[in-house]
Amino acid sequence: MTRWLNQMTLLIREFCPGDELELSRVFQSSIRELACVDYTAEQIEAWVGASLNPELWVIRMRELKPFVVEVNGVIAAYGDLQDHGYIDHFFVSGMYCRQGLGSMLMNRIIEKATTKGISTITADVSRTAQRLFSRFGFVLVEERTRTIRDVVIPNTLMCCDISSLEKMNRKNTSSRFHQSDIL
């Protein structure tokens, strides 16, 4: 995969009120352009529907307070970590697929978990994201489903034990996912 982001200005930062509209664009692009490979058109539209009520979307984003990745000043990805260690949203805009933004976000999330003393990160991971989560040490816990507007959407509960990850990182300090990759 050719990576072209190194000519761009990358910034990872905390959520700010006012980001919500851009985040809904990332959410929709990510599901329609990337997750569409692994889900039916009906599942994709039901999933996207979660962002279509602007008032509820704003409330949700302000609750989640995700990390936001900007490419040349435009939001290209976002992902959160809740206090109990759960990742609720994790989305990369379609045009930035396989450029390392998902990895950058995950590194930041793991760094936050470590700082906050969170020992286990969990997420209901889409089919599309399972490979990325596995690369960061997440293991499958159980197959699950979410039902949105009567449409069943399969995912997998995955979890990551931060202490085993730290041991793994110490063994492999040359990993491309080392913390110093974070801008």
Ligand SMILES: CC(C)(COP(=O)(O)OP(=O)(O)OC[C@H]1O[C@@H](n2cnc3c(N)ncnc32)[C@H](O)[C@@H]1OP(=O)(O)O)[C@@H](O)C(=O)NCCC(=O)NCCS
């Ligand atoms: C899953 C997702 C977040 C990955 O983001 P990304 O920025 O493309 O990920 P990265 O470039 O950091 O990828 C790192 C590695 O993860 C794996 N990976 C990422 N996307 C993949 C895909 N679509 N298929 C297979 N492997 C994938 C690869 O091993 C990749 O390394 P490589 O490119 O060197 O082969 C993005 O595809 C997305 O937003 N998908 C749709 C929404 C979604 O499913 N969100 C997750 C909800 S839990």
